[in-house]
Amino acid sequence: MAIFPPPQRVWWNEPVEKSEVFWVSIALIWALIMFFMMPYWHLTGEQNLSNEAYRTTPDAFGAKVEAMVDQYKVREEGDTGVPVVRPPAGSDVYMLARLWEWYPVLEFEKGETYRLHLSSMDWQHGFSLQPENINIQIHPNYDMVVTMTPTSTGEFGVVCNEFCGVGHHTMVGKIYVVDKK
Amino acid sequence: MTGFRTCPTTGFKIDLNADKLIKWNAVSAVIFLLIGGLFGILVALTRWPAVHILPPDLFYLALTAHGLDVLLVWIIFFEVALLYFASSVLLQCRIATPKMAWLAFILMWVGALMTNVAVLMGDSSVMFTSYVPMKAAPSFYLGIILFAVGALIACFIFFGTLVIAKQEKTYEGSIPLVTFGAMTAAIIAIFTIASGAIILIPTLLWSVGYVGSIDTVMYKVVWWAMGHSSQQINVSAHIACWYALAAILFGAKPLSEKVSRMAFFMYILFLQIASAHHLLVEPGLSSEYKIFNTSYALYLAVLGSMIHGLTVPGAVEAAQRAKGYNKGLFEWLRKAPWGNPSFSGFALSVVMFGFLGGISGVMMGTEQLNIIIHNTIYVPGHFHATVVTGTTLAFMAMSYWLVPVLWQKELVGAGMAKWQPYLFGIGMGLVATFQMGAGTLGVPRRHWDMNFADAMINYDFPAAANLMMAGNGIAAIIATVGGVIFLYNMVATILWGKPLQNAPKAEEEAVAAGPVAAHGSAGTMAVPGTFVLALIFLTAFILYYFVNWKYLASVWGLS
The missing domain is CATH 1.20.5 (Single alpha-helices involved in coiled-coils or other helix-helix interfaces)
Known part of the structure; x- marks a missing residue:
């Protein structure tokens, strides 16, 4: 026994x-x-995260986001004042996470490939693209590069799925995917 | 001075110091199960969209307290009791340094209270994981450190007791398999606590301002060397409980000492390296590191678990067949004591740990598959299957035997106890299943409002996701009823139980099982029923694994 x-x-x-x-x-x-x-x-396989990441700072990353917004802003998201940005296919695209928003809203073309840079301005956040259910952890001071090829069109939600304080549940962003013109 | 009493039920010679220590640690464990469980039901009811009972700040507070009290405090207190039991009682040896053991006990209580107070004050709702740069009160980290130091002392006392038993020759040959399993847990615990110290001490210094900043990725790599390994302590400990219950209830002998011990040895070598399970979608780590780490080398720890998955029920089958339950493939199982909570809890624990917890864990621990799982409520679904239906249910099953025997009192509420494992186990199995289902639909974990009522930009989850979270709430209520029955059984037995007249029936069988112990050894006893069950498990495993690859292949291209 x-x-x-x-x-x-x-x-x-x-x-x-x-x-x-x-x-x-x-x-x-x-x-x-x-x-x-x-x-x-x-x-x-077609779904692998790259190992590409860089050290950055909130200031440096924020400046890159602003530069992209200034150059490629096409409209604003409803009455929220959040810019919608349509960067050229194949380019470096930036989205930042901060308490408690994803900034800016992006618009992609289906079938094109984008180098999406993600970083946080403050605490950790979770990039959760819905309903695709693609989930990536976002750290401050790290610029994570995800080479992304949307294969479906529509409106996609970006939910935060890393707990980031009492407003965590209000942190939602958006990505549009449209057909090629 | 050491004194011994002879247990009238088992005939074991029990050190009086060890006796008291096991009882107090087990009672402390149950108290924190009550506290943590109450926070848990509040969390589940808040996540039920139609009920939504707590406001956001209290929800995040309750979730932090729930994680700490059940995942850490309940389980570690119970494991300390198990370590003392598996060393001092099973080896019939005096416990090493009982005064230090009381110091450990006090440190654990002080630490647990300090952290709980820090959380209840409201400025430390940082979740169990306390990811930097989110900051808690210094007493939050200090409490966890004190608790861990206490647990570390308990591990050393376990090893000290093994040394004493060897020197004083209280047993012959090798230590029992259950003690070997407990030793596996203790080795992993020491690794776990060392990792915890490496990360939590700097974090404490950071929270009081002596350290400037802590790298967020480094924090997670080291923190999870504690966080993940601490769950492997549970796995080792509850598998030791499975072997113990098989022996106690059936007089079962392991099919092969060699194979079972090798499986535990694989845990010692490989089980504790998988901190990357939590880092698969993180920046700054290479795929080579992720693949090697997340797979426990070459899934060798999973191999260990699959071996236990065969040998534990196999030992029961062999013992039952030796008693004559030989008809067909499953008479041995049909004729098992399903009304005895020690057995039903044990059986449900084996099945649900394997089918729900094991398969989901390996699937989501796969580097690429983690992309479609990470931080969704699938993750808590998985670990409620492992830690609750696996570990907690096994510990409850163990308690239904251990508490009446240690206190020498009759179980109070035995009629209710028959139903307890089914209510708690199946309730929690459903909690895990609903959470995994909702996670597959993308519902985030640790989230107050999946309908985003206060958000500037909105997103609508499919209606099925709301339904599943309602199902989760209902299942949690069922499990809570089971949990309350357990607490009542234990507390009432200890306080008001009648002195035990006769040994429990199961125990008589075990002691009378001398001749049986000679059966079931290698080569003498085939276990076809268990083998069929194992093949069903493997088939489910393979199907579920590849279904998820197919699902991954349908999402956007990522490179």
């Missing part, structure tokens, strides 16, 4: 039952398959 010392002093020489050996073998094979799925998806 497991609550007493093993009855045979030399328990490590006991033979192991066949079905037990068989189970350990198939479990090991399954473990290896799961392990190699990850590098395999890096080679063949």
